Amino acid sequence: MDGQPQLHLHVLGELTATRDGAVVDLGGRRQRAVLAGLIIARDEVVPADRLVDCVWGEEPPTNANGALQAYVSHLRKRLEPDATARHRGGVIARAGPGYVLRVAPDAVDAWAFEAAVESAAGLAPADAVCTLEPALRMWRGPAYADYANESWAEAEIGRLTELRAVARERLLATRLELGEAQLVIGELEALVNEDPLREERWRLLTLALYRAHRQAAALAALRRARQVLADELGVDPGPALRSLEAEVLAQSPHLDVPTTAKTTNATPLVPRPRTPDGLVDREREMAVLRALVDDLSVGSSGCLLIEGPAGIGKTRLLDELRRLAVGAGVWVRSARSSSLERDFEWGVVRQLLGAGADEAVGRDERFAALRGLCEVTTKLADDAPFVLCVDDIQWCDVASLQFLAYLVRRLEGLPVLVVLAVRSGETHGADDLLAELAGNEAVSVLHPAPLTELGTAALVTDRLGRGADTFVATCHRMTSGNPLLLRQLLRALADQGVPPDAAHVDTVRAVGSRAITSLVTLRLRRMPATVTTVAHAVAVLGPLADLVTVADVAQHSEEDVAAALDVLARSEILLDGQPLDFVNPLVRDAIHADIPAGERALLHERMSRRLKSSSSQPGHAGVPRS
């Protein structure tokens, strides 16, 4: 036997259940109300007459107790289909005058959410973000959505809704601490609009605007807060907002991002790892990554090649690796090659080593440069073990490829883990390096496989809610298990609120049989005009894209651009984090190709004008390409 089946009950949205990932049919609204009543009581016994209240309210039928027993028996049959009738009762147990729910604390999404929010309070900021983001994503709609107007559910719905509001505030506060002021402004504006009487939201918005160097907007936000509080409640802002106002006026250093030695060093090199939501069918790969990180933390070297077609999830595995490394206290230095920067000599090395590479790559002779870079690497490794991560090495510049080959041959004894991801099925300059790595027994190779139908089902549940079998099977077939394609398909369906039932199978076929490129451009066409323009600007700017440059080139306010970037990240078109980049080069190319000719000319014109005016400023992002 394979151990206990995993039962999950979902109440953050409509009440649903899954058993080993498969959806459990819980029956009609009344029958489900019994389960809802039990979940709300947590591990306390619920008397039968209270459950009768939950099901029928003030007008119970004459044989209410009998009907209740029938509901309980049906629920048991669905929740424990393997047990014989006699032995069912493990999940919904009879207890004295009523019933009690017996499930693990992580089996109910609301309980897991609550635990996550509590635990996040004690974590370091990056970890707190990684805890809060997936926890908030558990919400698929209002809590106990099917029972919104029931008096027995009211208190619990109110409690969970408040907890969610607090979690959203904490998440943005934490991201603010991590230096993401510009990126959270849009979301904070949205939070403030939702509930303008929560002063914490105004405080965070003001702080974000201030840190984004927009003092006037920060003060304006405080004035808006004062006005709203006066109009609605007739009160003045509380002490937190008042002291913030004084500090903004005084430009107090307390308002700056708190910096520690570690974060100053790490921030530019370690993008905040994305949260491990929805990673499926990657147990084997994750075990390999874990082993390599464990080895590295005790000082062993390693080299890993991740090879596969576009969209199979190579970048995602690199993200997971970064997350594991950060968790183990190991540094990560990352680079991503881009087809736009292929001719930029030492581009990848500069991304990896930063200014530390300047002296070595300045040497005239190639071999001297390689030796110099190797010394830099060795010196860094003397301080602490670290990971070198390079994505998309099929587009890596030749000089950097030579360095990577040179380094891999000399890894022995160095506490350095080199991880390279390469797109298969394309001819490129990295062939020599790949041939060399393939012949090296110390190099591990991963070929991430297409997702299974079970994995597909898990992602469908994650994005759209429990999916009908035919719906999931069609998603799987349409995408051939390619995670990028599947995510874009599910996002396209989620954007339009398509439910994952049998009636919508042809919708999956209709949307899913589009090429990935047109799927992305179709989604973008259906978004607001500002978002589309911002995506176009990011595509045109490529590696030069940052918030200020995008705002300049797209000619929208930074506030609007920040909000648009948020939408694009949530829509899985852009990566969530810095530097700005698309989730996949395919996505970037598709969007770039879809820009109308006139708009493209305009964007290029504004970009070159901006480059000219900024080329005199040393160290600007635009410099490497000039």
Add this chain to the structure above:
Amino acid sequence: MPETEALRGLAGGAVHLPGDALYDEARMPWNLQVDEHPAAVAYPADPQEVALIIKAAAASGLRVAPQGTGHGAPPLAGRLGDAVLLRTSAMTGLRVDASSRTARADAGVLWGDVVARAGRVELAGMHMSSPGVGVVGSSLGGGVSWYARQHGLQCSAITAVELVLADGTFVRATEDQDADLLWAARGGHGGFGVVTSLEFDLLPVPTAYAGMLAWDWRHARRVLTAWGEWTEDAPESVTSVARIFQVPEAEWLPAGLSGRKMVMIDAVALGDAEAGARAIAPLRALRPELDTFAQMPAADIAHLQLDPQEPTAVYANSVLVHGFPADAVDALVAAAGPGSGSNLLFVELRQLGGALARPAPRGGALDHLDGSFLVLGVGLDVGTGWSAVREDAMRVLDSLAPWTSRASYLSMAYEAAARRGWSPASYDRLLRIRRAADPTGLFVGPQRSGD
């Protein structure tokens, strides 16, 4: 041999030609009894893509047949060999506006989507009995909903229609502009363009008193006779359906029904539970073995009739009848009840009258239904072949010949002559509008031409 390669690559690549991996599943409609091999299947996602496909089809000497879910596919049988089947499933945009009580649904939206979205703001749409039916196709064909006796046909609720004509031009038709096309959209069944969006009114109905009463079919005569009498003075706020149902053994059906032969009455009463209970009290007095009536959210009513959501092969045909007196009950029960030898899945009588019998104030190609009941026979192939199923249904419908109307409700009468779907004047006007919008006959018409 028409040239189909010109279509390849349109609609972002969602065009499937014979031999392509996806062709076979894309060409199958919800009603699997229809097994056509069109020249191509395309899934455009917006009006621009629709226009490109129409132009490419015309340039290649092909015709165009729009289709949503394919619940109403049977009239297309045998007519798609030189046509591009233009499926609208990718057009899934839906907006519900609570303040104006209206919805805007693109051509791929299903009734279940509208009902769920509208329900959140305490509104209801005039949906069909199955939530998996497409909004556009069923609205163009009339649309008899659970609210029909009070509020009329769904097509009369349409306020604007957007479509692409045979020459690829995009038109938005309202009362003020291209009003002829709006008139045709109200029950004219299409054939004048590819409809990409409809706007229509919703009802301020948060809940209704609804449910099902069921008896063993031994009681068919007694129950149907009493129901027939009851319908004569039932309030317009109640719409009911009576049926003789030979329930299949299926997992998705309630355990108490599976595999049994029943007579059932489904009904929806607008208003509160007290008024609803009062209205159906005479039916309750017939002592049903099952009674599921309750005040329920309007959104749940779309699931009242337990129709299968998965694609299914079914034969369906219907007649409109005037009155359902005791003689008619006897004839029907003899043809479809115990001992009749009928294998039909169900025979149902939908109660019409009320607002359905009066011309809708807004007008339209179809503005009322000429009959007091719509009698629908539906059969599955139980191993005897489709011609036997058809004969079975014909025999049952013919048993009501003395009461049968000259008119037909074409959305559920696929074999009836097209002109019987409308008044002579409306039919003439509809044909004129179709000819003006599509002079070369590019679109495969919703019904066979001829008599």
